Amino acid sequence: MTDLIRTEKGNFESVESKQLATTFKVNDFHYGRYFLPSTLGHSEHEDIAARLIEMAHQEGKWVGVAYPALMNELVKEFQNQWQEVKVPKKTGLFGKKEEEVHLQSKPAKEGEEAPFSVLSSLPQMLQNAPNEVVAMVDQGLLQKKHFDGKFEFANADGEKKTIEGCDVLFPTEKMLQMIYDRQHGNVPKPKAPVKG
Secondary structure, eight states: OOOOEEOTTSOEEOHHHHHHHHHOOGGGOOOBTTBOTTSSSOHHHHHHHHHHHHHHHHHTSOOBEEHHHHHHHHHHHHHHHEEEEEEEOSOOGGGOOOEEEEEEEOOOOTTOOOOOOSTTTSHHHHHHHHHHHHHHHHTTSEEEEEEEEEEEEEOTTSOEEEEEEEEEEEEOHHHHHHHHHHHTTOSOOOOOOOOO
């Protein structure tokens, strides 16, 4: 039996996420889309944390996100920012022409600005995103819970998908405390080096 409840916007609530509201108000956290500079000491972790804080701002309460939805969001952002371009390669042996595939940033649409995301900025960062999630869980920055029901979402290509069960990621008190302390100046200043 799971204690997870779906919200109207498709995210999740848990007993723990409701308890976070007793310690932290959503509006006490400031974020960029998707960055929280100098808060967690790791830009990839700050990217994921900023996404969770943005969802909390949109919902007006602390919520978790389904792992497949988070990964699809990153892939979609990557696809919106980059395009494959075939580039002629030096003429091959016996005059054979070859092409290489390169990534080139897509021109921004008028009036539209892409979010700043470390994780969707380069292919190698996007490929490493699952490892960053695992590291955050291992460090106690994210809580992973399992949702046993059917989960529907649109993949990066816009196709509707339904899966049976998925992991859901929630912010933890530890993560929010770290961010809060950095943003509100509650961090002790480093000691001056001792001269010997």
